Structures are given as structure tokens and as C-alpha cells.
Amino acid sequence: MELQLLDYLIIFGFFALVLFIGIYVSKKSGQSSTEYFLSGRSMPWWLLGLSMVATTFSTDTPNLVTDLVRSNGVSGNWGWWCFLLTGMLTVFVYAKLWRKSNVKTDLEFYELRYGGKAASFLRKFRAVYLGVLFNVITMASVTLAAIKIGGVMLGLDPWVTVVSAGLITVIFSALGGFKGVVYSDFFLFFMAMAGAIGAAIYLVNLPEVGGLQAVLENENVKDKLSILPDFDDKKALITALIIPLAVQWWSSWYPGGEPGGGGYIAQRMLAAKNENHAIGATFFFNIMHYALRPWPWILVALASLVVYPDIASIHEAFPNVTEDKLGHDLAYSAMMTKLPTGLLGVVLASLVAAYMSTISTQLNWGSSYIVYDFYKQQINPDATEKQMVNVGRISTVLLMVLSAFLALALQNAMGVFNLLLSFGAGTGLIFILRWFWWRINAWSEITAMFSSGILAVLLETTSLREYLFAPETGIFPEWADLPFIMVVTSIIWLTATFVTQPESKEVLRSFYLKIQPGGPGWAKIVDEAAADNVEIVKTNEKWSVPSGIKAMISGVVLIYSIMFATGYWIYGEYQLASVLTALVVLSALILLKVWRGMKNVF
Template sequence: MELSTLDYTFIIVFFSIVLGIGVYVSKKSGKNSSEFFLSGRNMPWWLLGVSMVATTFSTDTPNLVTDIVRTHGVSGNWVWWAFLLTGLLTVFIYAKLWRRSNVNTDLEFYEMRYGGKPASFLRKFRAIYLGALFNIITMASVTLAAIKIGGIMLGLEPWETVVGAGLITVTFSALGGFKGVVYTDFLLFFVAMSGAIGAAYYLVNIPEVGGIEALIAHENVQGKLDIIPDFSNQNALIMLFIIPLAVQWWSSWYPGAEPGGGGYIAQRMLASKNENHAIGATFFFNIMHYALRPWPWILVALASLIVFPDVASIHEAFPNIAENKLGQDLAYSAMLTKLPSGLLGVVLASLVAAYMSTISTQLNWGSSYIVFDFYKEQINPNATEKQMVAVGRISTVVLMVLSAVLALALENALQIFEILLTFGAGTGLIFILRWFWWRINSWSEITAMFASGILSIALKTTSLGPFLFDVETGVFPDWAEYPFVVLVTTAIWLAATYMTQPESPEVLRSFYKKIQPGGPGWAKVVNEAKADGEAIAKDEKWSVPQGITAMLLGCVLIYTIMFATGYWIYGRTTPALVLTGVAIVSAFLLIKAWNRMKEDIL
């Protein structure tokens, strides 16, 4: 593709602004570790909410959605739409608890909730396991998408894309810290949204597609339009709809959708001004992430089925793409090559924005684990603020380099999504219950983490997987693999919980006194403390039932907005009107429930 002067102007101006922000905030961000990783804990909800949305607006997300739509249809997106339940559980129950904890990272929580050497091990191990290993895999997935975009749209070699895209991102991330990430996210969000919407509108109306009506009526597309899976296809219904909604959302740890909150979502809640700002930020994120943002990507994916009906047609159009990088996810980038001058520059800038936003967040978040939870805990307990900021900047660069190297060896986005999903299967329930059940201890988490990882590896790399779940000869149907991992992992960590000693009364009482989680799961601890003459519980109403009500109303609101948007696009007026009405009613009820919750918090 040939970029015009106008295209180059958009991209150069965009890069200049982003780097300028990083340099501008670098002095204040480097003042101490709290500023570098949490921006002084004084961020407003709207800025943090936009940052969360921008972070998850990654270059690999349109590729992933395109892969899903082309392979399983629109309804295949339930594999990630189901995480809305997790997200709203975080909004209405866990956001205020995280902000109340006042920790520097969500891993520091371990030595608040648990005690002794197991808690210390858990914190340090997960600092490397998540902050380095999983973080590098996630960033490699994002960089892989950038490689495919660069290869198709600009004819770049993989290493050229990696060096070009990574150098600017790692520079402003290392300079600006968390404040630089959040400030640039605000710009990146609007650039990314403009590019995605502009691309969808133009590509649906190119001559090959012929407009929205012709798109919907095309034979390649008609079988892919259903928002709810076809009930007659039992296997697809179970794998793409029932398992995500019944099991996956609460049982699996996945970056950005951790049950009970965690990772970079927790980092933003911890950086908020107060509990209400933490709730507002996460709620805004979930509305934008699920209700509105998917449709531009879905439309481009559907249009691609007309222009590039299969992988062979993509390869024919772009013969320079390496065999190991070919896949359905390439269709999104292939469609973007049809954009005109000007809009092409905006869309390329939006894709760069998506890449930079995600990578910069992952770098700062992963670096925070390495600094607070490993370096300061394991290597240099007396580290000065200056040393911690320096290690943060060095680890930022190292993480970027390692993820770039891994990206060169990977093939497609859906492959990575499935690996990460299975790898964390069965651990999610602990992250939900550890706030509200005193009996969970550090050994619960340690055994769940290792059981899930070992079992997942065994199923993926040995004959155990095909023996149990092969479509034709396995003991169980293939859709049972994920529930199997969840069931076995859950049984193992529950057994470990009851086979090991509970946390000491001192640790449990200290945690309860600070967090005030409430509920029957802490009754034993509260009553024993009371019997010893120690009052650890404040006289406040337990907010979890009210939070669950708000969560359910929020799910109805966001899902109906998402479905109504789809039906308006499809031209199906009756269901669109009904769903819009349901969304209005649920919004009214949710506002009332939220106002009651805010009064309880205040």
C-alpha cells in the first residue's frame, strides 16, 4: 500500500503528541514509586474508565473478533461477552474493597489476606508468573497483531514492525509511568474509536459489499448473523454459549477480566480518588467495552466474508505473508487495505493507538509487580524511591524486548486466547470467595494455580487430552475439556484448603478490620473476636446482596444495549424497539440501586 502525505501527517502528528505527553509528565512520574505506578492515587473515574477501555482496545482484539465471527459467527463472541458478569461483579462488589485495601498492587493483597511464608511465596511467585510470563504472552499476542497489520497494509517484515511499533511505546511508557499511560489513553481512545467506526462505515459500503442491506442478505453472511447460537447445533450451543455463561465467567482467570478484579483493572481502581470513583470507572469501562465497541469490528468481519471468503483468498491477495502467519484473523487487516487516502491514515493511527495503549498499560502494570512484589520483597527490601523507579523503567524495557521476541514465533490471536483461558480455569472462584470466606488460605491459591497450570499443559501437550476429549474416540465430548479442568482444579484446591491450617486469628482479624467485607462467611471470625473483647466489625449493612442486584440490572442494561444495537444495524425494528425499551427500564432501576449503594458507602 502507498500512504499519501495526508496519511503520513496524521501518523506523525499522533506520534509527536504521544511522545510529548510522556516527556511532559516524566519529571513528576519519576518522583517516587507511587507516582510512577499509581499517579498519587488521585485519578478521577472518567479518566480511569477511558483508560481501561483504551487498554482493552488492542490491535489483537479486532483480529480476535474477526477470527471468531468468520469461524463461529457473531454468536461466537459469547466466549468473551460472558465476562461482562465478571466485570459487573467487580463494579458493584469488589471495586470499593480494592480501593479500601490501599495496596500498591493487587499482589500485595496476599500478605494482607494471608500470613507467613506461603503468603510471601505466593506474592513473589505470582509477581514473576503474572508480571513477567503471562504479561509477556499477552503483549506478544498484541504485537503479533501489529506484525500482521504491518505485513498486509505496509508490506513490512515482522522485525520492522516490532522495532518501529515497540520503540515509541516503550519510550513513553518508561518516561511517563502510569500518569503518562492514562493521559495518552484518553487521546488513544478517541483516535481508536474514530478509526474503527470510520473503517466499518466505509468498508460496508464499498462496491464489493454493496451496503448494509446487501451485506445482511449475502449468502456468505446469513449463517453468521445470529447473536444467540443456533439451538439445533448442540456442540456450538454448549461451547459458545452455555459454558461461557454457566462456568467460564466465574471460574477462569483471564487478563482484564479477573473474577473479583485484578491486574491492570485493579491498578486503576487503586489509583482512583475514592471508592465511588473506583466504581464509576469500572462501570463506564464495562458499558463501553461490551455494549458499544464490538459492532464496528463485527461489521468489518462480516464484510470480509464477502471480499475474502476463506484463508486461501487472503493468501492469494497477499502472497508475501508467511505461511505461519496465515489465519482467519488476517481478514481484518486485509479489509483495511481498501480504505482511501486520509481515512487510511486515521485508521492506521487508530491501530497504532490501540497497540500503544495496551502495551503501555501491560508494561507499567507488569513492571509494578516486578518492583513492588519481587525486587523490593526479594532483592532489596531497603530500596529507595529512586531505585524503585529506575528498576521500573529497566523492567519496562526488558518486558518489551521479551514479548517482541515471542511475538515473532506466534501464529494467531484465537490460539493465544484459548491457551490463556484454559490455563487459568478453576482458579476464578477463589478470587471471588477469598474476600468473603475466612477459611480460604494461601495454600488454596497455590494449589489451584499449580493444578490448573499442570492439568492444562498435560491436556494440550500429551495424549491425555485426545484420550479424554477426542471428538470420535474420547471418553468425554470435546466441549467437556474446560469444565473438566474447572471441576478437577476446584476439587484439588478445596481439599487443600481443608487439609491445611487456616490463617491465624491475628491475620484474619486485621484483614477484616481494614476491609470490612461482612457477610456470613466471616461470622466465625467476628464472633470469636467479639468474645475476646475485640470489636473488628463496624455497624454497617452488608452490601453484597444489593451489589448482586445492581450487577444483574447492569447485565440486563448492557446486554440489551448491545443486542438492540445489533438489531438496529440488521434492520430488525421490532426486537430492536423491545430491547431498547428494556434497556431504558433497567437503566432507571439501576440508577436507583446505585444511589442506594453510594449512600451506604458514604
């Protein structure tokens, strides 16, 4: 595939725009660490919402969706669609709590909620564990997708893609800080959406594909179309739908889908003007992320089954791709090679935009952990604002280098996705409950973190998985590994919670006074404070969580209805699509009514 002058103009014009934004905001971003990592807490909801969407629109996402569709059908996407429940819970329950906390990173929360050496250790350790280890793995997965795109579409060696894509991104990220990331995300979002939609329309109508109807009727595609798994296939039903909806969404920690909010989603909520803007940003993000964005990728994945029905056909068409990088996820890049001049430039620019948005966010978020939660806490407590900004820029470069080396060793995006889910299995319930149950302490989180990680490693590196989950001889069904980790981890952290001392009265009362979480889980602390003539309740407002859960359920129904209705309109199943569209209207009205009845909402 050869790029023409128009393609180069589009791509380099985009690079110039992003670098200009980074340089333009670099002076103000470098004034203080709060500016560099949170943009002075002055961001509006719509800009933060677009930034969240752009960040999760990474180069590995269309590859992952393509892999899921080609391997397991459209219903395979429930592995990540289930996190909508987490997202809606964050919108209507946790967004205002995060903004009210006024912490600089979500890890600073540990020393707000817990006390003593255990809280200090937890904050520092997770700064390295999440900010470096998990962050580098996530960025390596994104960079792996860029390597595959560069190899298939442009015939580039992996190291050429890593150096060229990474260099511009790290320069832009180190200069512009959080404000540069968010401002550029505004343009990156529209570029990425234009590329995804334009590519889907063109590729479905290729002569060798034959149009939408031909795709839907193709023998390679027919059994992949269902949005829900086959209810007669017990294994598929359990693995694709029941486990994600019943267990995975609340029990697993995953970047961008953390139960109770966290990571770069929390960073954006903390950067919002106020609680209302934090809520508005996360709600807007969830609508765009789940309801509107998946279908262009799904259509390309389905069309790819017509042109490249298996991995062998992909390898035949692209013999220069090495064996260790072959997989169904390559089909997305393979289809992109068929785009015409102009649209090809837009799509390549959109993929670069997706890459830069995700990597720049991960770099800024990860370096914020290193600066606030490790460097300032462990190495230099008296660090000046200038020193913290400089450390942030240095750590940004180092994180990029580490992820680049790891990306060269990885093979498949889905494998990374599943590994991260396993590492976080069983920890999610703590992140949900720690705001509303006084008895959870720092040891609860420490034991959950280590037990889930150790179990995940054991299952991946030993014969334990075969012994427990082998199809014929295992003790448990083969789909039970994630629930197994969740159950064992939950038992361990609950045991640790009750055999260790609770947090001190001073810590618990200080947390309640600042956050005002309310609810029965804090009744003991409130009553004891009142008995000691200590006033920690500052409001007479009704506990907002029940209303928040009602809004969450309405929001979930609304967004899933939009997503399903869109799919069935595309499939030409107009009667079902009409019913779902009516459900969209009804659930929107219910949500609006519930929302108006809540206090402190957007």
C-alpha cells in the same frame, strides 16, 4: 498499498503527541514509585474508565473478533462477552473493596489477606508468573496482531514492525509511567473509536461489498449473523453460550476479566481518588467495552466474508504473508488496505494507538509487580523511591524485548486466548470467595494456580486431550476440556483448603478490621473476636453484597440489552430492536433505584 502525505502527517502527528505526553509527565512520574505506578492515587473516574477501555482496545482485539465471526459467526463472541458478568460483579461488589485495601498492587493483597511464608511465596511467585510470563504472552499476542497489520497493510517484515512499533512504545512507557499511560489513553481512546467506526462505515459501502443490506443478504454471511448460537446445534450451544455463561466467567482468570477484579483493572481502581471513583471508572469501562465497541469490528468482519470468503482468497491477495501467519484474523487487516487517503491514516493511527495503549499498560502493570512484589520483597527491602523507579524503567524495557521475540514465534491470536483461559480455569472462584470466606488460605491459591497450569500444559502438549476429549473415542465430550480443568482444579484447591491450617487469628482479624467485608463467611471470626473482647467491626451498615448482586444483575441486563438492541437496529429487525430498547430503559431505571439504595457508591 501506499501511504500519502496526509496519512503520514496524521500518523506522525499522533506519535509526536504521545511522546510529548510521556516527556511532559516524566519528571513528576519519576518522583516516587507511587507516582510512577499509581499517579499518586488521584485519578478521576472518567479518566480511569477511558483508560481501561483504551487498554482493552488492543490491536489483537479486532483481529480476534474477526477470527471469531468468520469461524463461528457473531455468536462466537460469547467467549469474551461472558466476562461482562465478572465486570459487573467487580463494579458493584469488589471495586470499593480494592480501593479500601489501599495496596499498591493487587499482589500485595496476599500479605494483607494471608500470612506466613506461604503468603510471601505466593506474592513473589505470582509477581513473576503474572508480571513476566502471562504478561509477556499477552503482549506477544498484541504484537503478533501488529505484525499481521504491518505485513498486510504496509508489506513490512515482522521484525521491522516489532522494532518500529515497540521502540516508541517502550520509550514512552518508561518515561511517563502510569500517568503518561492514562493521559495518553484519553487521546488514544477517541483516535481508536474514530478509526474503527470510520473504517466500518466506509468498508461496508465499498462497491465490491455493496452496502449493509447486501452484506446481510450475502450467502457467505447469512449463517453468521445470529447473536445467539443455533439452539438446535447442541455442540455450538454448549461451547458458545452455556459454558461461557455458566462456567467460564466466574471460574477462569483472564487479563482484564479477572473474577473479583485484578491486574491492570485493579491498578486503575487503586489509582482512583476514592471508592466512588473506583466504582464509577469500572462501570463506565464495562458499558463502553461491551455495549458500544464490538459492532464496528463485527461489521468489518462480516463485510470481509464478501470480499475474502476463505483463507485461500486472503493468501491470494497477499502472497507476501508467510504461511505461519495466515488465518481468518488477517481479514481485518486485509479490509483496511481498501481505505482511502486520510481515513487510512486515521485508521493506521488508531491501530497504533490501540497497540500503544495496551502495551504501555501491560508494561507499567507488569513492572509494578516486578518492583513492589519481587524486587522490594526479595532483592532489596530497603530500596529507595529512586531505585524502585529505575528498576521499573529497566523492567519495562526487558518485558518489551521478551514479548517481541515471542511475538515473532506466534501464529494465531485465538490460540493464545484459549490457552490463557485454560491456564486460569478453576482459579476464579477463589478470587471471588477470598474476600468473603475466612477459611480460604494461601495454600488454596497456590494449589489452584499450579494444578490449573499443569493441567493446561498436559492437555496442550500430550495425547491426554485426545484420550479424554476426542470426538469419537474420548471419555468426555470434546467441549468439556475447560469444565474438566475447572472441576479438577476446584476439587484440588478445596481439598488443600481443608487439610491445611487456616490463617492465624491475627491475620484474619487484621484483614477484617481494614476491609470490613461482612457477611456470613466471616461470622466465626467476628464472634471469636467479640468473645475475646477484640472489636473488629467498625460499622453498623447492612451487608452490601446482596444489593451489589442486584445491581450487578440489573447492569448485566442493561448492557446486554444495549448491545443486542444495537445489533438488531443494524440488522433492520426494528420490532425486536424496539423491544430491547424499551428493556434498556427499564433496566436502567431499576439499576438507578438499586444503586441509590447502596452505601458508598458513585
